Amino acid sequence: MNEKKLVGEKAAEFVKDGMIVGLGTGSTVYYTILKLGERVKKGLSIKGVPTSIQTEKLARECGIPLTNFREIEQIDLDIDGADEVSSELDLIKGGGGALLREKIIAKAAKQCIIVADSSKMVKQLGEFRLPVEVTPFGCEMTEKHIRTLGFLTELRLSTDEPFVTDNGNYIFDCSYTKGYDPKKIEQELNMIPGVVENGLFVGMADLVITVDHDKKIMLKE
Numbered sequence: 001m002n003e004k005k006l007v008g009e010k011a012a013e014f015v016k017d018g019m020i021v022g023l024g025t026g027s028t029v030y031y032t033i034l035k036l037g038e039r040v041k042k043g044l045s046i047k048g049v050p051t052s053i054q055t056e057k058l059a060r061e062c063g064i065p066l067t068n069f070r071e072i073e074q075i076d077l078d079i080d081g082a083d084e085v086s087s088e089l090d091l092i093k094g095g096g097g098a099l100l101r102e103k104i105i106a107k108a109a110k111q112c113i114i115v116a117d118s119s120k121m122v123k124q125l126g127e128f129r130l131p132v133e134v135t136p137f138g139c140e141m142t143e144k145h146i147r148t149l150g151f152l153t154e155l156r157l158s159t160d161e162p163f164v165t166d167n168g169n170y171i172f173d174c175s176y177t178k179g180y181d182p183k184k185i186e187q188e189l190n191m192i193p194g195v196v197e198n199g200l201f202v203g204m205a206d207l208v209i210t211v212d213h214d215k216k217i218m219l220k221e
């Protein structure tokens with residue numbers, strides 16, 4: 001079985017009857033959502049809060065009832081993927097462009113489970129370029145300010161046009177020449193006018209589900 005399927009399906013076991021569940025975005029949590037759809041068909045009663053339009057569509061196809069922040073105060077459990085997971089369980093997210101809604105939902109959740117195949121596990125964050133979501137207005141100036149923090153920046157494209165997030169924003173994929181302090185950089189980036197959010201998730205993951213060399217499930221907390 002492929003690693004994404006293994007960890008994605010494992011996460012679905014943590015979902016209990018009556019829960020409000022944050023539904024992450026990406027090719028790993030895809031398997032969680034399919035599994036939850038199967039469980040819903042067998043009688044599991046949950047409500048999902050999707051982190052992207054893509055996930056909303058998938059959850060509807062799977063028959064998972066959805067809700068939103070007008071109707072609820074809190075999320076019981078958020079399940080999401082990641083692009084990198086450090087040994088401290090800090091994350092880089094946003095490879096699929098869903099980081100803003102993902103962070104809002106992770107912050108609203110009592111517990112956050114991350115599903116990550118072994119390729120995502122790193123000692124230190126930074127190999128994967130950090131996605132930074134910015135408003136289209138003034139993005140040239142915002143980019144200059146991001147660069148003054150020491151990043152190299154590249155506007156994410158979708159064919160020849162700027163990639164547009166579910167929130168109508170752009171993304172700069174940002175690389176750093178040396179290791180950075182995730183907590184400090186997360187805050188410094190968000191102080192720049194025009195930066196809406198960045199893909200550093202520091203101290204937000206309660207549990208990471210991954211696999212070891214023998215493809216055995218490993219839980220890290």
Ligand SMILES: O=C[C@H](O)[C@H](O)[C@H](O)COP(=O)(O)O
Pocket residue numbers: 024025026027028029080081082083092093094095096097098099102
């Ligand atoms: O914006 C996308 C999300 O942060 C995803 O959770 C992340 O990119 C991991 O996706 P995948 O499971 O497809 O590698």
